[in-house]
Amino acid sequence: MTFSQQAEEKAKDLRAAILRHPFVTGIGDGTLDVEKFKFYVRQDYLYLIDYSRVLALAAARADTLESMSWFAHLLHETLNTEMELHRDYCRQFGVSRQELEETLPSPTTTAYTQFLLSVANSRSYPELVAALLPCQWGYWEIGSHLDAQDRPQHAPLYAQWIEMYASEEFHNLALWVRNLADELADRHGPTTAQRMEEVYVASTRYEYLFWEAPFLNENWPG
Numbered sequence: 001m002t003f004s005q006q007a008e009e010k011a012k013d014l015r016a017a018i019l020r021h022p023f024v025t026g027i028g029d030g031t032l033d034v035e036k037f038k039f040y041v042r043q044d045y046l047y048l049i050d051y052s053r054v055l056a057l058a059a060a061r062a063d064t065l066e067s068m069s070w071f072a073h074l075l076h077e078t079l080n081t082e083m084e085l086h087r088d089y090c091r092q093f094g095v096s097r098q099e100l101e102e103t104l105p106s107p108t109t110t111a112y113t114q115f116l117l118s119v120a121n122s123r124s125y126p127e128l129v130a131a132l133l134p135c136q137w138g139y140w141e142i143g144s145h146l147d148a149q150d151r152p153q154h155a156p157l158y159a160q161w162i163e164m165y166a167s168e169e170f171h172n173l174a175l176w177v178r179n180l181a182d183e184l185a186d187r188h189g190p191t192t193a194q195r196m197e198e199v200y201v202a203s204t205r206y207e208y209l210f211w212e213a214p215f216l217n218e219n220w221p222g
Contacts, residue, residue: 003185003193004133004178007200011134014204018138019145021208023215027161028145030152034093037158039214041090042103047210048086050113051135052078057120058128067180074173092157107220108213112206119199126184130196133181134203139165140174 001009008015018024023040026032052075059071087097105113119131143165151159164170181200185193212218 002182003130003196004137004182006193007130007133007181007197010197011201011204014201014208015138015141018204018208018211019142021211021215023211024142024146027158028149028152030155030158032155032158036214036217038090038093038095039217040211041086041093042095042100043106043109043210043214045083045086045090045100046103046105046109047113048078048083050117054116054120054128054132057117058125058132061120061125061128063125070176089157089160104220106213106218108206108209108218112210115202115206123199124188124192124195126181126188126192126196127199129177129181129184130200131203133177133200134207136174136177138204138207140171143167143170 023032023036027037055071055075055078059068059075062068062071087100090100091097116131120128123131143162146162147166151162153159181196185196
């Protein structure tokens with residue numbers, strides 16, 4: 001069994017909980033309250049900013065030229081293509097660029113991004129890769145799961161979201177990270193693999209909370 005298979009087995013209850021979360025199922029059937037989705041896309045924009053910083057650190061810490069190039073390319077695409085696409089997508093929901101820039105990170109967004117940055121700065125390179133896997137592979141898992149159902153034609157922007165994460169392009173991206181995690185776990189041995197698994201499970205917990213936060217309209221007190 002590969003590292004990714006073992007880690008996924010460890011987190012299978014969390015992964016199942018994500019797939020049946022009412023935020024996720026609401027995207028799938030088109031019934032999700034639009035205000036909850038707008039909360040999500042605003043927070044996801046902030047997530048992408050710190051995610052880009054993590055990718056930059058991954059490129060700097062990569063132990064092969066191939067991995068360095070791949071993370072650098074993903075960083076470029078995220079900063080110069082994906083974030084603009086995200087802004088365009090948000091505009092279709094009536095969320096302006098100014099609103100995105102003025103959004104404050106929620107408690108969960110703050111905790112999740114600080115966790116990723118902490119791993120990227122202070123843990124091993126294999127652990128950094130493992131920390132990214134629940135986001136990369138998890139979004140494809142959600143997209144493909146929802147795509148296996150009938151897309152919500154009465155909610156075309158939700159259908160567009162599903163199409164993006166169920167795409168072959170996104171699957172190939174997620175598969176690359178998954179294969180890299182497996183290769184690093186094999187090469188660095190069981191002690192490192194155990195630490196990678198712990199980081200993977202922690203990131204998966206944050207992924208669950210990232211869906212929970214907009215559904216509950218999470219905010220700071222006061």
